[in-house]
Amino acid sequence: MYNPVDCGDCKCVDDLHWLMNSLVEDIQRLECEVVKWRSILCEYLPPSEAVCLKGELYSDLGGRYDCEAYQQYIKACHDNQDPLESKEHIENLKQMQKWKGLMIMER
Numbered sequence: 001m002y003n004p005v006d007c008g009d010c011k012c013v014d015d016l017h018w019l020m021n022s023l024v025e026d027i028q029r030l031e032c033e034v035v036k037w038r039s040i041l042c043e044y045l046p047p048s049e050a051v052c053l054k055g056e057l058y059s060d061l062g063g064r065y066d067c068e069a070y071q072q073y074i075k076a077c078h079d080n081q082d083p084l085e086s087k088e089h090i091e092n093l094k095q096m097q098k099w100k101g102l103m104i105m106e107r
Contacts, residue, residue, distance in 0.1 A: 001056040006068060016073075017073065017076065017077055018095065019075045020070075020077070021077065023081050024084060027062045027084060028083070028084065028089050028092070031061045031062055031084075031093060032092050032093060032096045033090075033096070034061060035058065035061075035093050035097055036059050036096040037057075037058050038053055039054075039097045039098075039103075041052050041053065057097055058093065063086065064082070064084060064085070075099065
C-alpha cells in the first residue's frame with residue numbers, strides 16, 4: 001500500500017501516478033471514439049443490424065480494473081472515484097453517441 005510519508009522513492013510513485021493518469025485518459029478517449037464510430041456506422045447499416053448495434057454501443061469497451069494497485073491509484077488521485085466510471089466520462093460517451101460531425105463515408 002502506498003504511504004506518502006514512508007515513500008522511499010516518491011519520484012517513482014509520482015511517475016507511476018502520471019503514467020496511470022495518461023493511460024486512463026487514453027482509454028477514455030478510445031472508448032469515446034468507439035462509441036462515436038459505432039453510432040455513425042448505425043446510420044449505414046440495414047435497419048435490423050443497426051438496431052442490434054445501437055443496443056450494444058457501450059458494450060465491450062475497455063476493461064475495468066479490480067487490482068490493488070489500481071484501487072490505490074484511484075484512492076490517491078481520484079478521491080476513490082474510478083475515472084473510467086465517472087459522471088464526466090459517462091457524459092462524454094453519451095455526447096459521442098450524438099456526434100454528427102464530418103462523415104467520411106458518402107451516403
